[in-house]
Amino acid sequence: MSVLRPLDKLPSLNTATILLVGTEDALLQQLADSMLKEDCASELKVHLAKSLPLPSSVNRPRIDLIVFVVNLHSKYSLQNTEESLRHVDASFFLGKVCFLATGAGRESHCSIHRHTVVKLAHTYQSPLLYCDLEVEGFRATMAQRLVRMLQICAGHVPGVSALNLLSLLRSSEGPSLEDL
Amino acid sequence: MEEQPQMQAADEPADSGEEGGAGGPPQVAGAQAARSEDRMTLLLRLRAQTKQQLLEYKSMIDANEEKTPEQIMQEKQIEAKIEDLENEIEEVKISFEIKKLALDRMRLSAALKKNLEKISTQSSVLMDNMKHLLELNKLIMKSQQESWDLEEKLLDIRKKRLQLKQASESKLLEIQTEKNKQKIDLDSMENSDRIKIIRQNLQMEIKITTIIQHVFQNLILGSKVNWAEDPALKEIVLQLEKNVDMMTRAEGTATI
Numbered sequence: 400m401s402v403l404r405p406l407d408k409l410p411s412l413n414t415a416t417i418l419l420v421g422t423e424d425a426l427l428q429q430l431a432d433s434m435l436k437e438d439c440a441s442e443l444k445v446h447l448a449k450s451l452p453l454p455s456s457v458n459r460p461r462i463d464l465i466v467f468v469v470n471l472h473s474k475y476s477l478q479n480t481e482e483s484l485r486h487v488d489a490s491f492f493l494g495k496v497c498f499l500a501t502g503a504g505r506e507s508h509c510s511i512h513r514h515t516v517v518k519l520a521h522t523y524q525s526p527l528l529y530c531d532l533e534v535e536g537f538r539a540t541m542a543q544r545l546v547r548m549l550q551i552c553a554g555h556v557p558g559v560s561a562l563n564l565l566s567l568l569r570s571s572e573g574p575s576l577e578d579l
Numbered sequence: 580m581e582e583q584p585q586m587q588a589a590d591e592p593a594d595s596g597e598e599g600g601a602g603g604p605p606q607v608a609g610a611q612a613a614r615s616e617d618r619m620t621l622l623l624r625l626r627a628q629t630k631q632q633l634l635e636y637k638s639m640i641d642a643n644e645e646k647t648p649e650q651i652m653q654e655k656q657i658e659a660k661i662e663d664l665e666n667e668i669e670e671v672k673i674s675f676e677i678k679k680l681a682l683d684r685m686r687l688s689a690a691l692k693k694n695l696e697k698i699s700t701q702s703s704v705l706m707d708n709m710k711h712l713l714e715l716n717k718l719i720m721k722s723q724q725e726s727w728d729l730e731e732k733l734l735d736i737r738k739k740r741l742q743l744k745q746a747s748e749s750k751l752l753e754i755q756t757e758k759n760k761q762k763i764d765l766d767s768m769e770n771s772d773r774i775k776i777i778r779q780n781l782q783m784e785i786k787i788t789t790i791i792q793h794v795f796q797n798l799i800l801g802s803k804v805n806w807a808e809d810p811a812l813k814e815i816v817l818q819l820e821k822n823v824d825m826m827t828r829a830e831g832t833a834t835i
Contacts, residue, residue, distance in 0.1 A: 406639055410632050413625060554632035
């Protein structure tokens with residue numbers, strides 16, 4: 400399949416699947432490990448991918464949440480993300496996509512400006528999270544947040560839907576204010 | 580490229596209940612009771628999950644049934660419409676939350692009233708909960724205050740930066756105008772008549788001085804005196820020329 404659709408498969412019982420898309424394999428692996436260590440009532444499945452489209456030969460469950468990991472140190476990572484975004488169906492962006500910017504801690508190594516990622520997240524109406532995935536503490540916190548978001552997006556939390564969460568996470572500060 | 584999916588079964592009691600292969604025979608009875616309870620909670624949880632997922636699918640179907648407007652709207656209009664709809668949703672959510680809050684409060688106060696005699700103020704779960712709540716609230720307020728302070732500082736620094744930028748801009752502008760003025764002044768001075776007259780006078784004086792020097796030199800040479808021996812005469816014959824030369828050279832550079 401060339402385009403990821405959110406609801407084209409039926410959900411498996413008590414299972415939540417997250418797809419991490421990013422160029423840094425080591426970081427993704429570490430984040431996946433932290434997430435799997437988290438206490439969660441439902442089963443977690445973490446898929447890692449360098450870029451979309453995913454090969455259609457593998458039989459995979461319904462994907463509940465896509466996290467695009469952008470490394471602020473490398474422009475290639477941003478390029479890769481933008482290209483992968485084309486293979487995601489529009490209905491995914493109703494709360495089932497999230498952007499994660501890593502590497503903001505070391506300002507001197509950043510080759511992508513913060514505005515770029517903020518604008519990207521604003522264009523796709525998706526939340527943008529910041530986290531230094533190399534630091535153990537931050538990674539654990541971010542893993543907790545992602546697990547919670549995943550549960551909501553998979554429908555395991557009664558009363559809260561992905562769209563609901565999206566409007567909760569929407570920040571009032573758009574990129575236009577920063578373009579001074 | 581995709582890597583192998585990793586599975587992790589968490590929440591041990593529920594899953595071990597599922598598999599059913601617990602400890603040795605003496606524990607079977609107790610374990611089975613626990614397992615059936617866990618099975619109940621698991622089933623209830625799955626029911627809630629399925630309900631939520633069903634709701635999601637239903638809402639997607641409803642959304643797809645809505646007719647999209649045929650006319651092509653401009654992007655700005657679409658964005659404005661989206662904002663309006665979002666505001667509507669926000670308002671409904673807020674009113675719902677407020678009503679729920681009011682209901683919860685009423686229920687809580689009713690429950691408290693019923694149990695007021697049974698509660699001892701020294702040690703009860705309720706008091707512990709309330710103390711914990713108070714601590715958490717204090718923590719929240721402190722963190723909010725800290726973040727507010729940090730934002731203030733950031734704002735101040737941004738303001739200062741803007742001010743500095745503006746100040747440097749105005750300074751640069753001043754420098755520019757000063758330089759331009761100077762240049763204009765210099766140009767005007769160069770071409771002013773006074774300077775021309777002064778220059779002409781200077782030229783005249785230099786010519787006169789040169790002539791006088793030549794007269795002296797010729798006098799000395801013509802008198803056939805041995806001027807090489809007398810240092811004073813030597814000076815007149817040799818130095819004066821040098822002086823005139825230097826002055827004419829200086830004059831040359833000034834005109835350039």
